[in-house]
Amino acid sequence: MNVPRGPLLIVEDTADTLNLLRVTLEFKGYRVITARNGREALEAVQRELPAVIITDILMPGMDGFSLVQRLRINPGTRNIPVIFLSATYISPEDKQFAMTLGASRFIEKPIDTEDFLKTISELFTKDTPESPQPLDEQEFYEGYQKRLEVKLQHKATQISRTEHLLETLPEEEKPPFRTTLRQAREEREEIEQELAQIRELLRKTTKSK
DSSP: OOOOSSOEEEEOSOHHHHHHHHHHHHHTTOOEEEESSHHHHHHHHHHSOOSEEEEESSOSSSOHHHHHHHHHHSTTTTTOOEEEEESSOOSHHHHHHHHHHTOSEEEESSOOHHHHHHHHHHHHHSOOOOOOOOOOHHHHHHHHHHHHHHHHHHHHHHHHHHHHHHHHSOGGGOHHHHHHHHHHHHHHHHHHHHHHHHHHHHHHHHHHO
């Protein structure tokens, strides 16, 4: 195994996923540092430049898309390889947006640890192309707004279908669907909050031009 010169930075707000990835990588001999959102990740990068960043997309505070946009704007961090993880942003359009930002790889959740480790290994054994030029602020916010609007529409459809399904089920079959519904509503709230922030940032960016 080629030993990276810096640590691997995992950015993930779900504790179980964070611990799984950390233990998996440490077992294979990698040095790992962690962060729970994009802001913590930027602080970690200032302390020590990571060899690879592995980041979730949907996170509170600062999400994965915003994190990578910030990294790509800075010449000192522009070419750090980034692996995106997501269970929400998995459409071809989502992946294309991720690659436009300069992602090296995209892995869907739930994570297959064997494929995950293979992806990590490939980044250290193959030449990583330089990242594309970063998007300007307006391009980034417009592209991100479209992705969030699509996610919100899909989440609303999922919630509506689950609500209707619950009305037809006997009581003993309802608990797992109630759990699914609660999670979907929480995710919808996160997306709505992020969309409101992006719309406000886009408004300010447009106004300043």
